[in-house]
Amino acid sequence: MNDQSRIASGKLPYCRDLDESTLERLVRFGTRVWFAKDEVAFHKGDSSDALFLVLTGSLEAREPPIGPRGSEPGTGTALIRKGELTGLLGVLSGEPRSLTVVAVEDAELLRFSAADVNGLIREEPSSAAALSGVAQRRLRRRELARRLPDLFGQLTPEALADIGSAFRWLRIARGERLFAQGDRGDTLYLLVSGRLQVQVDSGLGQDKVVGEIVPGETVGEMALLTGETRSATVVALRDSVLEACDRPDFERLTTRYPGLLRHLSRFLVERLKHANVGSVRRPARMTLALVPLHAGTDLGDFARRLVRALAESHRVLHLNRDALGGEVTRLLAEEESGLQQMRLLPWFEEHESRHDLVVYEAEDEVTPWTSRSVRQADRIVLVANADRDSHPGEMEAWLGRTLGEATAQQHLVLLHPPDAERPSGTRAWLDPRTLNRHYHVRAGNDADVARAARLLIGRGRGLVLGGGGARGFAHIGVIRALGELGIAIDAVGGTSAGAGIAAEYALGKTTSEMRDAGWNEVVVQRPLSKYTLPVYALVSRTGLDRAARSAYGDADVADTWIPFYCTSSDIQNGEKVVHRRGPLWKAVRASTSVPGIAPPVIDGSRLLVDGAILDNVPEQDMISFCGGEVIAVDVSPGEPIPIDYDYDELPTPWQVVRSRLNPFR
Numbered sequence: 001m002n003d004q005s006r007i008a009s010g011k012l013p014y015c016r017d018l019d020e021s022t023l024e025r026l027v028r029f030g031t032r033v034w035f036a037k038d039e040v041a042f043h044k045g046d047s048s049d050a051l052f053l054v055l056t057g058s059l060e061a062r063e064p065p066i067g068p069r070g071s072e073p074g075t076g077t078a079l080i081r082k083g084e085l086t087g088l089l090g091v092l093s094g095e096p097r098s099l100t101v102v103a104v105e106d107a108e109l110l111r112f113s114a115a116d117v118n119g120l121i122r123e124e125p126s127s128a129a130a131l132s133g134v135a136q137r138r139l140r141r142r143e144l145a146r147r148l149p150d151l152f153g154q155l156t157p158e159a160l161a162d163i164g165s166a167f168r169w170l171r172i173a174r175g176e177r178l179f180a181q182g183d184r185g186d187t188l189y190l191l192v193s194g195r196l197q198v199q200v201d202s203g204l205g206q207d208k209v210v211g212e213i214v215p216g217e218t219v220g221e222m223a224l225l226t227g228e229t230r231s232a233t234v235v236a237l238r239d240s241v242l243e244a245c246d247r248p249d250f251e252r253l254t255t256r257y258p259g260l261l262r263h264l265s266r267f268l269v270e271r272l273k274h275a276n277v278g279s280v281r282r283p284a285r286m287t288l289a290l291v292p293l294h295a296g297t298d299l300g301d302f303a304r305r306l307v308r309a310l311a312e313s314h315r316v317l318h319l320n321r322d323a324l325g326g327e328v329t330r331l332l333a334e335e336e337s338g339l340q341q342m343r344l345l346p347w348f349e350e351h352e353s354r355h356d357l358v359v360y361e362a363e364d365e366v367t368p369w370t371s372r373s374v375r376q377a378d379r380i381v382l383v384a385n386a387d388r389d390s391h392p393g394e395m396e397a398w399l400g401r402t403l404g405e406a407t408a409q410q411h412l413v414l415l416h417p418p419d420a421e422r423p424s425g426t427r428a429w430l431d432p433r434t435l436n437r438h439y440h441v442r443a444g445n446d447a448d449v450a451r452a453a454r455l456l457i458g459r460g461r462g463l464v465l466g467g468g469g470a471r472g473f474a475h476i477g478v479i480r481a482l483g484e485l486g487i488a489i490d491a492v493g494g495t496s497a498g499a500g501i502a503a504e505y506a507l508g509k510t511t512s513e514m515r516d517a518g519w520n521e522v523v524v525q526r527p528l529s530k531y532t533l534p535v536y537a538l539v540s541r542t543g544l545d546r547a548a549r550s551a552y553g554d555a556d557v558a559d560t561w562i563p564f565y566c567t568s569s570d571i572q573n574g575e576k577v578v579h580r581r582g583p584l585w586k587a588v589r590a591s592t593s594v595p596g597i598a599p600p601v602i603d604g605s606r607l608l609v610d611g612a613i614l615d616n617v618p619e620q621d622m623i624s625f626c627g628g629e630v631i632a633v634d635v636s637p638g639e640p641i642p643i644d645y646d647y648d649e650l651p652t653p654w655q656v657v658r659s660r661l662n663p664f665r
Contacts, residue, residue: 048090057107185223194240210281458627465498467612
């Protein structure tokens, strides 16, 4: 960089980003600087000590270099032309530079020190609004350039600019309605950042949640295409930014770019397909807020292990109060105001846009950072020591007041000592709360943390074990083979014979222990040999109950290291029942009660029998349970046994007995 010189007063320089009054106030602090071609204006990680306005020439923002500083030029991400500002986000937030900026030709710039810019912002709030608007518009242009090709296909720069001009920027706060069921549908929305919740009127006085809209997806297109009113209510789960296109602009675009309707149709088909199979769409980006429920929780260790597990397959940013510096920390400490929001929002949006996942680590009391973490979160992850008081405390009372009408998904992580044999008392944590899922994690156990990490972001791997009588023991071999191949299982479910094996696996038993337990329960205890008066079953429930209690003790379905469910059949109503809570022994007993042989299990008004009657391999329940891949194992006979008799020729019982006794049959 050559010598600096104070800018002479006179005509204002050209600036495409700022209005004339803001530029006039800013220019009086500027000094001229020059950069030769290929010279670095600033590096990623440098202190954000200045804002620059390009007077002549051009520069390029680049991803950070690979290897030692200066050894590689890095990858270009955007060209900074005459009249554009660079370095603004770092000056607003006080955080280090996020990109390296290099001159691609000889360039002359105006340099404004961060101290002068911040002084101007404090003296002139309108300047803060103008500068914050520049940062947000820049983020908007970049996000539109990323998102619009998904809707329209590949676009030329001219087409991208034309289509982008038809959209207007819209920001809504957490809990705010975008539109209500029954409203006129005159606008298409594209979600840029944040998350929306879709609700429908259940007819029972409250709305039913039916889905979520994640960044990159559209909402409102159905009513726009059909001319009907809105079929659902859409509410912001967190502060969200959208691009809105009104009907006249939409009709103009569909005429000029016919591919729009084709791509929108693809979006609708994908959404309906996921809804039909009950699967969860994986968002491209997600934010998690880790919130400790009481003081003394080792949240830091869990957060570091969680981030390390997520980073194996995603770009992850871990933010806690200690990781923040400069102006962000000061702004968070101030009483929340419009000025604070204008300066903070671009910083958070920039960091979230550059990562697949952002993990916000909150504090164990309500502070500005805790409030901000929750405000930015798509998922609220409550973290507690399993041996502490399970009643909701002040933190959760504050959360209930803060989250508003639309509640982000809430998950619970219970931390256990490293040598814990198995969880217990989980129902006391679950009953007073409305949770999407819970996880048991042993301190320092990376496998437990990795399992929770995959399930939290909807990329878990589920194993479903079907029914099949004695063939069910083959499931043990499948589990052993998966272990030998290094295939981790994050959730397990089953029915009938598969339910018993799945429950033992969920409790953490090895395949050898499962084999020995099966031998003891079936061969040694012989519960199926204890016959009774066959009024409603051939076998007495006493032996079956004793064997089930012996196998699973007093564990609850929720007291398993690996999340577990099993299914049974309600013969009163002809419905499948999915067991996620309640005594584990009773759930497995219900799932394995073959009608006529084993007595049914009574659960309130339900009469429960073998789950295989209605669904022999309940893999559909696992799709929404784990969110990722599902491995389903069916050990039932592949082909039905052929029967050559007509009904009138069916042998009598005595004929069958004689046949069995005939050594030459």
